[in-house]
Amino acid sequence: MxxxxxxxxxxxxxxxxxxxxxxxxxxxxxxxxxxxxxxxxxxxxxxxxxxxxxxxxxxxxxxxxxxxxxxxxxxxxxxxxxxxxxxxxxxxxxxxxxxxxxxxxxxxxxxxxxxxxxxxxxxxxxxxxxxxxxxxxxxxxxxxxxxxxxxxxxxxxxxxxxxxxxxxxxxxPPEPEKPTLLFVRGADRSGGFLEANNDSQRTEQLADLFNTSTSGGNHGWAELRQTLVSAGFAIEQITETAENGSGPSDGVHIDFEQLDLTEYDAIVFGSNNAVYDTAAIDAIEAYVRGGGSTLFISDANFGGDWADASDSDQQFLDRFGLIMHQDQGTYSLFRSQGDYAVPGHPILTGVDRFDGEGVTPIELGTPTAGVDVDLIVGAEGSTRLNQPPFGGNNQGPSRSSNPTIDGVLVAGTADAGKIAGHYDRNTFFNQNGAGTNINRFDNKQYALNLFGWLVGAFDPLPGDYDGNGAVEQADHAVWAAAYGTVGASPADGNGDGRVDAADYTVWRDNLGATAPAVDLSLPATVTATPAAAYGMEDAALQEDTAPPLALDEPISAGALDAALLLISEGLATGEVDAEPETELSAASNDQVPTEPSEGLGVGVRQEVAI
The missing domain is CATH 2.60.120.260 (Galactose-binding domain-like)
Known part of the structure; x- marks a missing residue:
């Protein structure tokens, strides 16, 4: 036989x-x-x-x-x-x-x-x-x-x-879904830094993603929203409500257990002030450990209500062994000065400096089961400790920061999910100044990296053997060519050191999957070219006789962002015509009627908070 x-x-x-x-x-x-x-x-x-x-x-x-x-x-x-x-x-x-x-x-x-x-x-x-x-x-x-x-x-x-x-x-092919971020905003007049207990203290543009104000020198989260939306993220905002009076005792928490949190790729907590019950805290912990991502950016009101924001965040962080301290200190961090504990971390790619004012460091405490969080950038100066009871508004004692446990930026995993903490809300668009008169500072790259990391933009895609960000037929060809080999190989999907049937299964189970469809690059300038971003405003170019509209000089990214925000704000208030008409004349050579043509115009989409 x-x-x-x-x-x-x-x-x-x-x-x-x-x-x-x-x-x-x-x-x-x-x-x-x-x-x-x-x-x-x-x-x-x-x-x-x-x-x-x-x-x-x-x-x-x-x-x-x-x-x-x-x-x-x-x-x-x-x-x-x-x-x-x-x-x-x-x-x-x-x-x-x-x-x-x-x-x-x-x-x-x-x-x-x-x-x-x-x-x-x-x-x-x-x-x-x-x-x-x-x-x-x-x-x-x-x-x-x-x-x-x-x-x-x-x-x-x-x-x-x-x-x-x-x-x-x-x-x-199925259109890639945009990664969705849910921002949780503290209630008005509820006692935190950004939603203080009187109108003169509030700097809501650092809390509300839809507030385009730049009063007091603060440029903030409306610009953050525009930056993230332009990069391909979908943004939603939900706000804790407040009853009469001020302080966390009047804040009404969000019932996270009643929301479908699986709709969100990441949830962002920042300067929230409500007291949360066990059901809501359980829901957030289950969301993270099940594969979701969270970011905590706590702040306290300058000179008062020291504990409220940190205590509100601490209710969730207790489940992971992290400690959110109180507002104290103003300083910058520099790659060149060795301030980065993990300089090669993806969040720090292309970021050589970032700033904070009234910073709130996060301490690496005793991690709970399944939690592995790294200190990416250590804190400097002093750290004001946060102490119970919740809502006591008590200013905690200070100690020298310990750069091995006190973090400006911490990030890691909790079972299948991710958790991160960052020390200040001003960082992305402001630089240190006196009081709230903060200097203008653009660090969009840091923002893009941080949120990109949260949604998995830097993570390897299982089954993507040719590394192009999509699992498709070409990856099968890579696997087939490497089948039977031993040792390091892009087609070793399960990491066992050999390419075999198990790696085919990895490819098959992920066929059609794509990496998060976000663009984390940050071009220095933007030039006017025919593209999808243009095409909504009316103008009257003389089509038969006038040359196509062109701009000889590049538009700076900052100027373009500012224009986008002004247009967005105007559209929201009715102060800007969504279809302005601009007359551009040109001499006619043939004396025949000419067909006007719409000019280049920016189409601004207004995201809606829930």
Whole structure:
């Protein structure tokens, strides 16, 4: 009898895909299921207030979609690039048009190419729709190329190509979910530093993510929110409520046990002041140990209510063996001076200095079971100890800080989850000053790193054997090529020193997973280029005669952030027109009517607190 060796076959699996429609409002902002203009190169924008008749179109877009358009400028061409599709997969392409500029036939014609194949020739929207301000839709079937892309070119023949809306229907990879942060805010007039017991003491812009004020020199958490949202985080805020009077005895705690905390990738506590019951504390502990993340940033009111904020946080920290002390000290930490205990920690990547004023160090006490927390940056100067009872407002005694147990920054794990403590709320956007007149200081990189670490942006992704941030078919090829090898290998998913069937299982179980979709990079400047961030404001560029709008000088990141905040604040109060009109004139060379085009404008999304 011939003995045959056993063989195993591990076949690639189909990646997870969803049947979906990508719908764009070309040249405009979001309208119903149609998202704001995106994925384009070249062209400009134009819109009208004319009423659009969609009755003659089958399954039309909202009428407002046909009131805007992406159009050529001075006879130029433009295109849309759709990438990340399934190679060889068939997609339905629907192009929406309405003639909103010309009032007769023969004034406009253009060609449309899909992946270099012409699908429309000398197209006249007025003729095909049967008149002006009438919707018409052209439908095609196309196939994504070998790179998973579909390119749609609009080529001007006469007086500018245009399109009002685009639909692409087919199978798409699931859209990465944004990591969601829940910020827990102390109640107004409840006794903490940032929500003090009288209006003159409150500096709410360092507590409220939606307060854009910079009074007293404080720049704060509205800028933090904008920075995190721009990086790809989703932000929610929930506030402890207060009854009549002030102090923690009047604070109403949040019933965390009644919330679905699994919706959040991280929960941020900072200068909260309420007394929490056992059920709420149990819920937070279970959330962390089950895989959630928490950040504590405690502060106390300058000169009073010393214990309230620290005591409120301490109710949760007792479960992990950490001690939140009281406000004391003002100092900076420097990489060059050896202040970083763990200089290679991901949170400190690209961060050579950060500051704090009225700092609240966190002491590494006796860790409870399953807790492993490191002191990343040690405290300096003196530490004012926090002592019971809760709500006593008593100023604790001071001792010299011990840099081996007193932390400016501590971070680590609690079973499957993460826990971190940071010493001051001013750090991200302020620098030490006198009292509350704090100097402007941008340390967005530190903020991005800290919150990125909380949501796992620095963690290895199981099954991602090629290290591109997604578990996909290419990782199976890496595993297959390394199968049977012994020793260090990117395909050793379980870390046992060999590539075998168990590592295939790691890949299979995580197929379709992606790393947190956040961008922790911090470019020094921002230049104006066609991108998804632009495309909501109306302007009147002379399309046929004026060159595309361009900025010769780069915009500093700080100036852009400030502008975003001002616009956001104005939109919230009604003081800024969401669609201002700016007239930019240019001399005409051909004396024919010209089609205005929308200019570059910033679309600001207002996050809503819960």
């Amino acid at each position: 011939t003995r045959r060796s056993a063989t195993c076959r591990f076949e690639p699996l189909e990646p997870r895909r969803v049947l979906a429609t990508l719908a764009l409002n070309a040249g405009g902002g979001p309208q119903g299921a149609y998202q704001a203009d995106d994925f384009f190169t070249g062209g400009g924008q134009f819109s009208t207030s004319d009423t659009i008749n969609v009755a003659g179109a089958v399954d039309p877009a909202p009428a407002a979609v046909y009131q805007s358009e992406r159009t050529g400028q001075s006879g130029s061409d433009f295109r849309y690039d759709f990438t990340g599709l399934t190679p060889g997969e068939t997609y339905d392409l629907r192009l929406h048009f309405a003639e909103i500029f010309w009032s007769e036939a023969g004034k406009r014609s253009f060609d449309v190419l899909v992946n270099n194949t012409q699908v429309l020739n000398d197209y006249d929207v007025f003729v095909e729709a049967g008149g002006a301000d009438l919707a018409v839709i052209e439908e095609f079937t196309t196939t994504a190329d070998a790179g998973g892309a579909i390119r749609v070119d609009f080529l001007t023949e006469m007086n500018n190509a245009k399109v009002s809306g685009i639909e692409l229907i087919g199978e798409f």
